[in-house]
Amino acid sequence: MQCARTxxxxxxxxxxxxxxxxxxxxxxxxxxxxxxxxxxxxxxxKAGRVVxxxxxxxxxxxxxxGPQQFTxxxxxxxxxxxxxxxxxxxxxxxxxxxxxxxxxxxxxALIGNVEHRVAVIGFDSTPHxxxxxxxxxxxxxxxxxxxxxxxRGAAILDAIAFAIEKLRAQPAGHRRAILLLSETVDQGSKxxxxxxxxxxxDTNTAMYTFSFSSTRAVVGHEAAKLSNDTPGPAHGCFSxxxxxxxYEGHYSKQVLDCISQLAPPLRLAxxxxxxxxxALHSKTAQAIAQLAGGENFRFHNARDLKAGLxxxxxxxxNYYVLSFRPSAPTPGLHALHVEMxxxxxxxxxxxxxxxxxxxxxx
Numbered sequence: 275m276q277c278a279r280t281x282x283x284x285x286x287x288x289x290x291x292x293x294x295x296x297x298x299x300x301x302x303x304x305x306x307x308x309x310x311x312x313x314x315x316x317x318x319x320k321a322g323r324v325v326x327x328x329x330x331x332x333x334x335x336x337x338x339x340g341p342q343q344f345t346x347x348x349x350x351x352x353x354x355x356x357x358x359x360x361x362x363x364x365x366x367x368x369x370x371x372x373x374x375x376x377x378x379x380x381x382x383a384l385i386g387n388v389e390h391r392v393a394v395i396g397f398d399s400t401p402h403x404x405x406x407x408x409x410x411x412x413x414x415x416x417x418x419x420x421x422x423x424x425x426r427g428a429a430i431l432d433a434i435a436f437a438i439e440k441l442r443a444q445p446a447g448h449r450r451a452i453l454l455l456s457e458t459v460d461q462g463s464k465x466x467x468x469x470x471x472x473x474x475x476d477t478n479t480a481m482y483t484f485s486f487s488s489t490r491a492v493v494g495h496e497a498a499k500l501s502n503d504t505p506g507p508a509h510g511c512f513s514x515x516x517x518x519x520x521y522e523g524h525y526s527k528q529v530l531d532c533i534s535q536l537a538p539p540l541r542l543a544x545x546x547x548x549x550x551x552x553a554l555h556s557k558t559a560q561a562i563a564q565l566a567g568g569e570n571f572r573f574h575n576a577r578d579l580k581a582g583l584x585x586x587x588x589x590x591x592n593y594y595v596l597s598f599r600p601s602a603p604t605p606g607l608h609a610l611h612v613e614m615x616x617x618x619x620x621x622x623x624x625x626x627x628x629x630x631x632x633x634x635x636x
Contacts, residue, residue: 364398
């Protein structure tokens with residue numbers, strides 16, 4: 275088996291057309307749209323060593339608790355790449371602007387020897403396109419080395435949504451990826467958490483995040499605010515009024531438990547998903563990368579950042595990409611789980627969720 279090469283670990287939800295057979299010359303041809311789900315997977319030992327030479331028989335994939343038949347994708351690393359580098363220039367990010375100099379050689383290593391376009395997006399309370407998509411990696415590195423300080427905002431989710439909008443305009447044959455350089459906690463975004471995750475899934479976008487710590491005051495304030503962003507109908511299962519005591523302070527768990535009452539297999543499938551999703555309130559950058567099947571690195575200075583980027587460039591060629599068509603393509607959120615068959619001691623980093631809209635389900 276061949277592992278996917280540089281930056282090919284892109285999680286996606288792409289509708290594909292399958293043509294049915296004609297039973298008679300006069301019978302209209304039937305078109306069925308079925309979603310294809312790709313799950314990037316990185317496997318390590320507990321000591322952190324990447325595991326090579328695995329095959330499809332070593333993995334188990336479940337969707338909302340149901341086992342799925344899947345294939346292991348062949349090498350697609352030669353496909354063109356559109357990379358959006360999203361960097362925080364406001365808030366706590368202003369103190370890290372000096373960390374982004376001299377990244378040209380490392381960016382070249384991340385991209386690899388493929389046709390590519392790179393853009394740079396800065397953000398504070400709002401996102402700004404600093405460099406439109408260009409094949410000139412050196413120009414992107416130069417833009418990162420000469421950033422101007424922004425305001426006090428840190429609208430991470432708005433910046434991701436803005437980057438995905440720009441990625442949509444890139445040629446259809448290009449893989450899409452976002453490299454996010456930001457603090458840990460979103461501050462002031464109008465884009466909500468679910469919408470950001472849906473955009474990442476719908477556009478075949480890989481997420482790789484490098485984050486530095488937000489202040490404790492910011493963490494507490496934003497966590498309290500974000501925990502109230504999903505209102506429920508009055509006196510219903512999703513209502514905050516009269517909820518069971520076990521849900522106090524954990525409304526996201528209540529929401530998914532309500533859903534699981536309608537679809538019982540979802541209850542078991544969402545346990546690990548819930549653990550990551552609840553972290554979106556206090557660890558926005560990290561949780562988005564984990565749910566999307568990417569990686570998150572912490573850094574304090576330029577040295578840490580460069581070491582993390584080099585580590586990412588070493589990991590990228592060693593991902594496995596598992597593809598399947600859901601056996602139950604119901605619209606809405608789907609919880610994914612990947613584990614090793616008969617090799618439970620290995621640690622698996624894989625995509626944990628995806629979204630099917632009404633059109634995809636039909």
